[in-house]
Amino acid sequence: MVSRRLTGRGDTFAGYRSRLVEALRARGIRDLAVLKAFAETPRHLFVPEALRPRAYDDAALPIGNGQTISQPFTQARYLEALGLRGSERVLEIGTGSGYQTALLCALAGQVFSVERVRALALRAQQALRQAGVTNASVLLGDGTLGWSDYAPYHAILVAAGGPEVPPPLAAQLAPGGRLLMPLGDRGAQILTLVERTGDGADLRRTPLGDARFVPLVGEHGFDA
Numbered sequence: 686m687v688s689r690r691l692t693g694r695g696d697t698f699a700g701y702r703s704r705l706v707e708a709l710r711a712r713g714i715r716d717l718a719v720l721k722a723f724a725e726t727p728r729h730l731f732v733p734e735a736l737r738p739r740a741y742d743d744a745a746l747p748i749g750n751g752q753t754i755s756q757p758f759t760q761a762r763y764l765e766a767l768g769l770r771g772s773e774r775v776l777e778i779g780t781g782s783g784y785q786t787a788l789l790c791a792l793a794g795q796v797f798s799v800e801r802v803r804a805l806a807l808r809a810q811q812a813l814r815q816a817g818v819t820n821a822s823v824l825l826g827d828g829t830l831g832w833s834d835y836a837p838y839h840a841i842l843v844a845a846g847g848p849e850v851p852p853p854l855a856a857q858l859a860p861g862g863r864l865l866m867p868l869g870d871r872g873a874q875i876l877t878l879v880e881r882t883g884d885g886a887d888l889r890r891t892p893l894g895d896a897r898f899v900p901l902v903g904e905h906g907f908d909a
Contacts, residue, residue, distance in 0.1 A: 696727075698727060698729050698740070698741065701740070701741035702723065702724050702725075702726075702727075702728075702741055703724065704741065705723060705728075705741045705743065705757060706720050706723050706724045708743050708757075708758075709723060709743070709757060709758060709761050712743075712758050714758070714761045714762070714765060715765070716764070716765045718769070718770075718771075718791075718792055719761055719764045719765055719788075719792065720761075721791070722764070722788045722791035722792055723757065723761065723788070725791060726784070726787045726788055726791060726816065727816050728740045728741060728754075728757070728784055729741070730812045730815050730816050731748075731754060731782040731783050731784035731787070731809075731812045731816075732746050732748065732754055732782065732784075733746075733747075733748065733749065741757075743756060743757050743758050744756055745759075748781065748782045748805070748808075749804070749805070749808075750802050750804055750805055751899075752781055752782075752802070752805060752899065753781075753899075754781060754782040754784055755781075755785065755844070759896075760784075760785055760788060763842060763865055763876070764788060764789070764792060766863075766865055766876075766878055766893060767792075767840045767842060767863055767865055768863065769789070769792040769793045769840060771792065771793065771794065772793070772794040773793040773794055773795075773838075773839035773840050774793070774794060774795050774797070774835065774837075774838050774839055775789050775793045775795070775796045775797070775838060775839065775840045775841070775842065776796075776797050776798075776799070776831060776832055776835075776836075776838040776840070776841045776842070776854075776857065777789060777796060777797070777798040777799070777841075777842050777844065778798075778799055778828035778829075778831070778841070778842070778843040778844060778845065778854070778901070779798075779799070779800065779828055779843065779844030779845045779899075779901075780798040780799065780800035780805060780806055780809045780823055781800065781805060781809065781844060782805070782808070782809060782812065783798075783808070783809030783810070783812045783813050783821075783823075784812075785842070785844060786798045786809065786813060786818070786821050786823070787812075787813060787816055787818050787821070789821075789842065790813075790818050790820050790821050793820075793839075793840070794820065795820050795821075795822075795835075796820060796821045796822070797821075797822050797824070797832045797835050797838075798821060798822070798823050798824070799823075799824045799825075799826050799827075799828040799830075799831070799832055800823060800824070800825060800826075800828070801825070801826065801827060801828060801902065801903065803825055806823055806824075806825045809823055810823050827903040827904055828843070828845070828901065828903055828906075829847070829851040829853065829854070829901060829902075829903030829904050829905035829906045830851070830853050830903065830904060830905070831851070831853045831854050831856075831857045832857075833853070833857060836856075836857035836859075837857055837858060837859035837860075837862065838857055838858060838859060838862060839859050839861075839862050839863075840862060840863050840864070840865075841854055841857070841858055841862070841863075841864040841865070841866075842864075842865050842866075843864070843865065843866035843867070843901065844898065845867070845898050845899050845900060845901035845902070845906070846866075846867035846868070846869060846870075846871070846872075846874035846896065846897075846898040846899070846900055846901055847866065847867075847868065847900070847901035847905075847906045847907065848868070848869070848870070848906070848907070849868065849905075850864065850866060850868070850879055850888075851901075851903070851904075851905035851906065852905060853905065854866075854905075855879075855881075855888060858879075858881045858888075859881065860881050860882070861880075861881060861882075862880070862881050863878060863879070863880050864878075864879040864880075864881075865877070865878055865879070866879065867896035867897075867898045869896075871900045871907060872897060872900075873895070873897060874895075874896045874897065874898060875892045875893075875894070875895060875896065876892070876893040876894055876895070876896040877890055877891065877892055877893065878890070878891040878892075878893055879891075
């Protein structure tokens with residue numbers, strides 16, 4: 686399926702998106718597909734209406750229920766690390782606002798996203814529809830269990846920090862696939878790229894730097 690964006694005539698936010706893309710480029714983001722996704726994805730639809738004037742700031746913003754929409758540079762860095770090429774099946778843990786879901790949809794073939802907070806899941810689904818995204822599915826549930834119905838996944842992106850990679854997520858990663866997750870204690874983690882080797886037997890870990898994300902809550906994460 687093809688994802689579409691509400692861009693074109695009448696798009697009053699296009700200039701703001703262009704400035705955001707230039708800010709990301711200035712900070713070292715080089716993947717042209719990632720930059721194009723930011724240029725075409727309407728972030729203002731994924732933030733509370735009162736915060737829309739700040740929608741294209743390179744900053745995290747509150748979205749309610751104790752959650753935030755992540756800083757665009759952080760998301761761009763993560764998306765670059767996944768190295769998506771357009772046809773992959775991707776699992777996202779932590780739908781949140783749905784903005785990162787929309788970015789993933791611009792970079793992959795199909796995105797399956799799991800969110801544990803009902804209000805966030807419902808708002809994200811509405812925003813994705815408004816943005817014209819057609820290749821995303823959202824499930825209300827425990828993200829540490831993944832979404833086995835559509836496994837294996839070529840890429841898994843976990844938008845919360847946990848003590849270890851949840852075994853169900855590792856099991857749902859395809860041979861040669863990549864999983865990106867902040868690993869460590871509550872409030873301070875190391876962003877880690879986990880790759881399943883070609884024969885599918887082992888997981889190779891590469892630390893990518895410090896990260897600070899909300900805790901991953903669930904059966905294979907932290908207690909609520």
